[in-house]
Amino acid sequence: xxxxxxxxxxxxxxxxxxxxxxxxxxxxxxxxxxxxxxxxxxxxxxxxxxxxxxxxxxxxxxxxxxxxxxxxxxxxxxxxxxxxxxxxxxxxxxxxxxxxxxxxxxxxxxxxxxxxxxxxxxxxxxxxxxxxxxxxxxxxxxxxxxxxxxxxxxxxxxxxxxxxxxxxxxxxxxxxxxxxxxxxxxxxxxxxxxxxxxxxxxxxxxxxxxxxxxxxxxxxxxxxxxxxxxxxxxxxxxxxxxxxxxxxxxxxxxxxxxxxxxxxxxxxxxxxxxxxxxxxxxxxxxxxxxxxxxxxxxxxxxxxxxxxxxxxxxxxxxxxxxxxxxxxxxxxxxxxxxxxxxxxxxxxxxxxxxxxxxxxxxxxxxxxxxxxxxxxxxxxxxxxxxxxxxxxxxxxxxxxxxxxxxxxxxxxxxxxxxxxxxxxxxxxxxxxxxxxxxxxxxxxxxxxxxxxxxxxxxxxxxxxxxxxxxxx
Amino acid sequence: xxxxxxxxxxxxxxxxxxxxxxxxxxxxxxxxxxxxxxxxxxxxxxxxxxxxxxxxxxxxxxxxxxxxxxxxxxxxxxxxxxxxxxxxxxxxxxxxxxxxxxxxxxxxxxxxxxxxxxxxxxxxxxxxxxxxxxxxxxxxxxxxxxxxxxxxxxxxxxxxxxxxxxxxxxxxxxxxxxxxxxxxxxxxxxxxxxxxxxxxxxxxxxxxxxxxxxxxxxxxxxxxxxxxxxxxxxxxxxxxxxxxxxxxxxxxxxxxxxxxxxxxxxxxxxxxxxxxxxxxxxxxxxxxxxxxxxxxxxxxxxxxxxxxxxxxxxxxxxxxxxxxxxxxxxxxxxxxxxxxxxxxxxxxxxxxxxxxxxxxxxxxxxxxxxxxxxxxxxxxxxxxxxxxxxxxxxxxxxxxxxxxxxxxxxxxxxxxxxxxxxxxxxxxxxxxxxxxxxxxxxxxxxxxxxxxxxxxxxxxxxxxxxxxxxxx
Numbered sequence: 001x002x003x004x005x006x007x008x009x010x011x012x013x014x015x016x017x018x019x020x021x022x023x024x025x026x027x028x029x030x031x032x033x034x035x036x037x038x039x040x041x042x043x044x045x046x047x048x049x050x051x052x053x054x055x056x057x058x059x060x061x062x063x064x065x066x067x068x069x070x071x072x073x074x075x076x077x078x079x080x081x082x083x084x085x086x087x088x089x090x091x092x093x094x095x096x097x098x099x100x101x102x103x104x105x106x107x108x109x110x111x112x113x114x115x116x117x118x119x120x121x122x123x124x125x126x127x128x129x130x131x132x133x134x135x136x137x138x139x140x141x142x143x144x145x146x147x148x149x150x151x152x153x154x155x156x157x158x159x160x161x162x163x164x165x166x167x168x169x170x171x172x173x174x175x176x177x178x179x180x181x182x183x184x185x186x187x188x189x190x191x192x193x194x195x196x197x198x199x200x201x202x203x204x205x206x207x208x209x210x211x212x213x214x215x216x217x218x219x220x221x222x223x224x225x226x227x228x229x230x231x232x233x234x235x236x237x238x239x240x241x242x243x244x245x246x247x248x249x250x251x252x253x254x255x256x257x258x259x260x261x262x263x264x265x266x267x268x269x270x271x272x273x274x275x276x277x278x279x280x281x282x283x284x285x286x287x288x289x290x291x292x293x294x295x296x297x298x299x300x301x302x303x304x305x306x307x308x309x310x311x312x313x314x315x316x317x318x319x320x321x322x323x324x325x326x327x328x329x330x331x332x333x334x335x336x337x338x339x340x341x342x343x344x345x346x347x348x349x350x351x352x353x354x355x356x357x358x359x360x361x362x363x364x365x366x367x368x369x370x371x372x373x374x375x376x377x378x379x380x381x382x383x384x385x386x387x388x389x390x391x392x393x394x395x396x397x398x399x400x401x402x403x404x405x406x407x408x409x410x411x412x413x414x415x416x417x418x419x420x421x422x423x424x425x426x427x428x429x430x431x432x433x434x435x436x437x438x439x440x441x442x443x444x445x446x447x448x449x450x451x452x453x454x455x456x457x458x459x460x461x462x463x464x465x466x467x468x469x470x471x472x
Numbered sequence: 473x474x475x476x477x478x479x480x481x482x483x484x485x486x487x488x489x490x491x492x493x494x495x496x497x498x499x500x501x502x503x504x505x506x507x508x509x510x511x512x513x514x515x516x517x518x519x520x521x522x523x524x525x526x527x528x529x530x531x532x533x534x535x536x537x538x539x540x541x542x543x544x545x546x547x548x549x550x551x552x553x554x555x556x557x558x559x560x561x562x563x564x565x566x567x568x569x570x571x572x573x574x575x576x577x578x579x580x581x582x583x584x585x586x587x588x589x590x591x592x593x594x595x596x597x598x599x600x601x602x603x604x605x606x607x608x609x610x611x612x613x614x615x616x617x618x619x620x621x622x623x624x625x626x627x628x629x630x631x632x633x634x635x636x637x638x639x640x641x642x643x644x645x646x647x648x649x650x651x652x653x654x655x656x657x658x659x660x661x662x663x664x665x666x667x668x669x670x671x672x673x674x675x676x677x678x679x680x681x682x683x684x685x686x687x688x689x690x691x692x693x694x695x696x697x698x699x700x701x702x703x704x705x706x707x708x709x710x711x712x713x714x715x716x717x718x719x720x721x722x723x724x725x726x727x728x729x730x731x732x733x734x735x736x737x738x739x740x741x742x743x744x745x746x747x748x749x750x751x752x753x754x755x756x757x758x759x760x761x762x763x764x765x766x767x768x769x770x771x772x773x774x775x776x777x778x779x780x781x782x783x784x785x786x787x788x789x790x791x792x793x794x795x796x797x798x799x800x801x802x803x804x805x806x807x808x809x810x811x812x813x814x815x816x817x818x819x820x821x822x823x824x825x826x827x828x829x830x831x832x833x834x835x836x837x838x839x840x841x842x843x844x845x846x847x848x849x850x851x852x853x854x855x856x857x858x859x860x861x862x863x864x865x866x867x868x869x870x871x872x873x874x875x876x877x878x879x880x881x882x883x884x885x886x887x888x889x890x891x892x893x894x895x896x897x898x899x900x901x902x903x904x905x906x907x908x909x910x911x912x913x914x915x916x917x918x919x920x921x922x923x924x925x926x927x928x929x930x931x932x933x934x935x936x937x938x939x940x941x942x943x944x
Contacts, residue, residue: 105712106825106856150661161659164636179916186855187633187822188894189622189672190901190909191939192921196668200661217715240577243689246762248720290718292765292773301764350659353578383658384578422660429662437662444651448928449664455923467663 002464004087005042005065012063013045013089016055021047029090032081033074033137037431039081041068041090048095050170050178050209057207057461058176060089066464067091069203071145072116074137076348077430079149079202079466088464093144096209099123107215108167108184113144113208120213129215132159136332144208150200152426154331157382158251158288159216161426163199170210171198174457184212197452202428203463205456219251219288223295224324227303228279228314233357235283235381238311242285242302249298252286253382260334260378267340268333272326274316283381284331286324334378338389342398344373345408347388349416350425356384359419363388366411370404385425388412413440429467437467474936476559477514477537484535485517485561488527493519501562504553505546505609506811509903511553513540513562520567522642522650522681529679529933530648532561538936539563541675543617544588546609548820549902551621551674551938560936565616568681571595579687580639580656585616585680592685601687604631608804616680622672624898626803629854630723630760631688633898635671642682643670646929656684669924674900675935677928691721691760695767696796699775700751700786705829707755707853710783714757714774721770724758725854732806732850739812740805744798746788755853756803758796806850810861814870816845817880819860821888822897828856831891835860838883842876857897860884885912901939909939 014022023044030039047053060067066088070080082088093114100110104127111120117138124131135141135153151162159165168183181195198206229235232255239253261278264271289295299317306312318324351359360377367373367390374391390408392401413423417440429437453468464470486494495516502511519525532539538560542552554560565586572582576599583592589610596603607613607625623634631637640655653667670678701707707727714722733750736743761767771789778784790796823831832849839845839862846863862880864873885895889912901909925940936942
């Protein structure tokens with residue numbers, strides 16, 4: 001049974017910690033990007049060191065007060081906002097932003113969990129390296145949150161997700177114990193893999209306070225193209241062809257639908273449309289190649305080969321960095337256009353690669369049985385990861401369709417599940433998808449997860465209600 | 473308190489399972505490759521399906537009888553041989569060798585846990601793909617064991633270890649429950665990462681019965697070179713240069729010492745020596761490049777660049793597949809030469825890449841204080857993983873130095889640990905390194921591991937004594 005973080009407890013915390021560590025709760029801490037779930041908190045606690053994090057957790061655990069770990073607040077599934085249950089302490093890592101060490105010769109950087117993603121990019125670039133994890137909210141997302149949610153983004157195809165880019169962690173457990181797993185070893189087979197257990201556990205098993213991250217050499221040359229494909233199936237064949245030709249040189253392979261161009265034209269008319277007549281389907285191909293290869297030439301050769309095979313019908317190959325940037329801008333502004341149009345229901349799904357095309361074929365008719373909608377389907381095709389978002393017909397508002405939202409979600413998720421897919425590819429479970437996990441998750445997996453949670457956090461203070469239903 | 477797998481229990485099992493599932497214990501099941509620890513078993517049980525594995529585990533768990541999961545028997549740390557404690561059942565996956573599905577367009581293969589590594593290679597090649605995991609014992613090692621021990625090998629630099637090459641698992645838990653996690657999704661953020669918890673747990677948390685594995689496109693062109701370097705530090709600089717030039721195109725980067733050539737000349741004289749005068753240090757560089765690049769030319773350009781920088785002084789670039797094969801043969805026969813010479817103590821260690829050279833500099837003098845030895849230091853430099861093996865002086869036998877073995881091991885491991893390295897880079901803990909894990913492991917990590925073990929296997933039947941000390 002948890003207790004509220006009331007004035008008495010907050011005063012107690014204040015007494016334990018240095019001045020200015022315990023703070024008032026500004027409203028921004030209780031909002032999330034889509035404005036759906038208002039949160040609650042008794043205080044924001046912003047420790048400056050792992051030892052202070054340990055003191056906070058020990059105090060909360062002793063008192064039975066809930067803790068919501070807080071990074072950049074950019075999560076899309078409500079993992080960072082507790083809207084119900086006992087009032088928690090909000091534990092913000094915002095003051096732990098030190099870059100502890102950079103080892104360019106090892107391709108490793110060691111940072112505190114509050115470091116903003118963009119700052120990791122900058123530090124890597126300063127030593128001619130790349131930290132490949134990249135998402136739209138890179139200017140505010142923090143490393144601790146990115147690891148806690150195993151963030152994905154546009155470069156997963158080549159470099160993997162947050163999990164794959166992490167070598168070691170420093171973690172404070174619910175009772176304040178500190179696990180020092182801050183290794184920078186590439187190989188270490190000494191015992192169970194606690195690092196990966198922590199990564200993706202969304203703050204329910206421990207609080208990440210620092211991490212050593214993999215860097216990558218910067219490709220000798222980079223290039224980008226947009227190519228028009230007949231269908232999602234043709235896009236997958238194009239991807240296979242591209243990988244046969246350039247192997248790991250394919251950095252990103254993003255599918256887009258005409259609806260995305262329509263939404264951009266409607267809401268962000270300053271963005272230049274790349275094609276005279278908007279194609280039904282097209283892809284953005286991004287490559288980073290070894291010395292000796294010209295990226296634009298390699299993309300042209302790929303296009304010629306694909307054209308001969310009937311996979312592509314039109315294309316644009318960037319001839320400058322400015323053009324590359326413009327193509328990426330197109331892709332990266334689609335979520336903003338979506339936001340402005342206003343979706344009834346958004347889905348972050350993944351499928352076995354070989355079934356993506358089939359899913360797209362079946363999804364439209366399945367939703368058609370519920371009503372008339374616009375679907376913007378786009379995303380990281382190279383990972384089988386689609387953002388499959390459902391919008392009202394033109395001229396109507398999402399608010400008119402709120403009553404259909406659950407049905408739409410269930411329709412999409414049931415289809416995904418029946419095809420061996422996942423109802424959360426990269427955003428996590430948070431509080432939004434706890435029901436989905438119970439509905440679609442393997443029951444034995446859920447039993448094991450509950451057991452692990454009970455072992456790591458017997459009083460249930462860590463982000464209660466996220467991932468797993470809270471005990472009460 | 474566990475009970476022996478006595479005649480009564482074996483008869484009970486025989487009654488539960490189809491004919492020929494319960495078998496007599498041939499001596500080969502009780503030996504391990506280095507001939508050090510004889511094992512014991514009441515019976516070999518070889519189920520043909522996941523349901524039969526489940527029946528075996530449920531029966532053993534109910535009766536409190538230990539189970540040692542058994543793959544190809546090639547592990548080097550005694551994880552597959554129980555030499556003490558109650559007599560266990562040996563659960564062999566040797567009959568579960570089905571390749572359940574191959575998805576070339578997804579780069580995925582789904583296999584049962586008893587499939588031999590070489591057979592996975594063959595199945596991948598049949599669809600023009602690569603399963604990159606490769607180790608010397610590929611002709612007998614089985615996928616279940618490779619995953620249970622998170623095997624490494626020569627291609628980790630480019631493709632990662634067994635963990636990185638696995639998408640999903642089917643696992644039977646101690647009490648017979650089956651976790652179906654056989655996903656082939658590239659992205660799936662629905663709950664805790666049980667897959668990685670199972671991988672590397674060495675059969676102490678569950679029995680892997682099937683896995684979906686990542687395949688890779690085959691590089692358009694491959695090439696290999698041997699290059700003579702001044703020192704391990706120069707080798708690391710050469711690696712950085714190679715990766716700057718060819719990125720992920722570097723598939724393997726293996727360091728070798730003159731001692732390896734001496735041992736080959738001494739014990740396997742038919743193997744052609746690559747250099748007129750054996751160099752002190754040299755590396756094998758293997759590349760797999762995209763279409764449009766000639767691997768031999770790329771290696772030549774690398775050599776020229778490195779020569780200009782003073783990193784290399786001599787080299788041979790393979791001009792044919794036969795020459796590539798010969799270079800790899802040289803590398804792969806070093807363990808056999810070591811075996812014939814007979815080491816006093818062998819160490820599978822890793823270090824932060826930037827400290828490898830320093831370790832090699834300090835290791836010799838540190839051991840010199842214990843006596844006069846020959847050191848053969850070689851391995852996967854690109855992963856910071858050295859096989860650092862200590863041999864008697866020429867003409868003497870390892871048996872004369874048995875009394876120094878523990879001291880030698882402690883000397884090496886203490887130095888590794890002091891430099892932030894690992895005392896088991898790729899072979900695991902097994903029964904050989906339980907003491908080391910207790911000595912060098914983070915104490916909080918050990919507490920967590922014991923808690924996880926107790927949760928997954930409350931009666932302690934799964935591979936007792938491996939990784940963690942057995943309860944009794």
